Amino acid sequence: MKLVIVGDALLDLDLTGSASRLCPDAPVPVVDVESRRGRPGGAALAAALAADQGIEVTLISGRGADPAGYEIDRLLPAGVRLVDLPFTGGTPSKTRVRAGGQSVVRLDSGAGVVPDVVPGPAVVRELRSADAVLIADYGRGAASNSRLRHELSRLPPGTPMIWDPHPRGAAPVARADLVVPNEAEAMRFSGMTAQPAGAMALWREWECGAVAVTMGERGAALAPSCELVAAPQLDTTTDTCGAGDAFAVAVALALARGETTSDAVADAVLAASRFVASGGAGAWTAGDRPVSENGLDVVERVRERGGRLVAAGGCFDLLHPGHVDLLNQARRLGDALVVCLNSDASVRRLKGAPRPLVGVEDRKCLLEALESVDAVAVFEETTPCELLATIRPDVWVKGGDYEPSRLPEAKVVEQYGGEIVRVPLVGGYSTTRMLRNLLELDVKREELHERAG
Template sequence: MRPLVVVGDALLDVDVEGTATRLSPEAPVPVVDVEGEWVRAGGAGLAATLLATHAGGDVRLVTALGDDDTGRELAALLARDVEVLRLPLAGGTVRKTRIRASGQSVTRLDTGDGRATHGPLPERVRHTLRDAGAVLVSDYGRGLTAHPHVRRLLTEAARRVPVVWDPHPHGAAPVSGVTLATPNEREAHSVTDPQLGPAEAARAVRRRWRCHAAAVTLGARGAALAVPDGTALAVGVPDGATLTGRQLDTCGAGDRFAGAALTALAAGADVVDAVTSAVEAASRFVAAGGATALSTKDTHRDGELPLPPGEAAPVFAFAESVRRRGGRLVATGGCFDLLHTGHVSLLRHARSLGDALVVCLNSDESVRRLKGPGRPVVTASDRARLLAELSSVDAVVVFEESSPSAVLERLRPDVWVKGGDYAGGELPEAEVVRRHGGEVVLVPVVEGYSTTRLLSGTSR
């Protein structure tokens, strides 16, 4: 399979989290008592990370990084998920630090003046862009999209494969012929008449940039899409894809939108279906905590031992992000070997009890201990992928033990859900859940459905 390639400006995002209960005596500003710092790849780095997380496969990022502490920290974060093709940066790598109190941003501190240099491209970069199965341009105004050799290769790519261009007011205009441009409303108005409505702005953007289609993203209102025949249509947010009554962090929504559109286009979808799926994906991304769900704790500053790379670490960071924004975290667990109607009913019921649902999934060895040598039928990695594709599931963590007690010690859900068939006795993990202030809820099961009965041919 040919790689999905992201081209753009990567930066480091830092969230300094704490509480503010008093004003400073020197000035009428809040004093933030810091509880921890969280870091993640930002800009094109976030776009590439999201693409790797949701699309999988070979994802490569062409970006410029400085030879400084921020650049090295960012490169290490990116290397967990994507292959980084590094270009030189003149100046310091950009770091954006949000100071947040009780989940609300107080201020943001930006450092780093780096801009991509315009020297010759390494052969590896040229080959990657020529071999790409699809390309996402994630412009954050740091000069990479103005690189003449990069622009020539992107122009060539647009003639062969889907190219989605997520622009920036300080960046270069998209090359001619891209499949889809995805400016937000402010970005669209910066290159058209600010008095235009969303549909008219989408048409004007499409004409100005000579792209096949243009989608003006509108946040909670969805998107306005101008298609190749010149008509425009509104793409709304589907029911159930957002949270209401909570302050939501929209950081990264545009990156998720652009990546979801690219994934759909690369799979053969037309532009209307691609934008429709992108609106839903971005809405669910924000509802699940936004970019903060991908953050990891900066352990260099507080002396804690780092979490093992990959696998469980992002899930625990996601759980913490739900708590930081005041959300209600629900968890459930099991083998989920051969997904069936009973599983889907349980998961939907569990998700309805809170704002995010994490599934604790028995590993292959754990399933064998519980079910016997013939199980599981489906490997843990495939079971996790299937669960993650369900709209009711926000994250999946695999555990090796026979009981999920150890993982629940770290997850600390507000609600632990199991099927009503466990009503005959106390769950071994119930004590862990309650000790952390959570509750245990048993939900009715759908009679006649189980993996064992499916395998025996007796399930209806």
């Protein structure tokens, strides 16, 4: 899946310290700064959050040739392809001074903008190859560029377009499938405080596919269906920075997967709530995923929608094309795929030393990077029986070389009414065979070395 994000990249800085006294010349706190931490902001944060989920991401944005612009480049994950827009002026930067878990003041600098000039040909190529497009407007000119707006209006009907507007930005193009203002923005756009009435007024004004007004811990209001999507009750921090970007990315990916607008908004409300509960943008670092480590979040989400959950298991010690093909086949059998992964101790009991060759965290990371995999759940036991009894997948997938009646987990799956499906394996791939070939190659190398000596 390829997500293209068009918008305004910012540099976010947090200066964090302690405040135990007031300034002698004014009744303001003195913050003793203990740390400085930078992160991608605005459209760049949205790109980083998407790339962190293993998604192919292109960020179309402008930045100044200044230290803030260079720092955004450095902070973006390697999985983000950056396509530059013309830019004049300094890179926008927002610096929060925080003490005791609270923001004391925010300092904004950099007045640079994207001018209304024709962007390079790479911009059009990226838009036309997208599986979904997200416009992250932060009022710095990217969403106002007339040529860009023309190209966005011409996107194929099957490419979802999500527009995250800004009060100082441009109105969404009518081609947008979903516009996602927050509650304060919606009130400024429509003059209405009540939801979903405000969402309905904006839907009529913008003539777009749908409008979802995000309302923080109260969820979201969706028009034209007039739905109120509730948010889960989670322990949250007071730092909601980045929640809108987390919502916009989640809803874009859900629509790209073919979900209905209602289901996609429900998924996005859940994702944004968990992002805030995990500490928000202030706690985010590249590679972090604000989800549980056992895959049960995906299970809950699929169950809430009445979807079909698929699970597959194994050691996946040396990931090879046979594994990838099996997981792709498994994912096509339902709405989400959870991989039940043997822990290091579990692999050692099954395979003996020196297995596993690859540690569980690295194996988990590789599996999570596959587009077919929605979650990875690690189990310590020799078999996944206990884990299967907990997550109760509708379908348990095994390779065609396994006989279901001889599987220890077969009884567990049958007891709760699940289905066991065997899928054909790609011939020629086996971790054991790969290791044996490597050992034989090592032996031959030693023999040649001895003869040469």
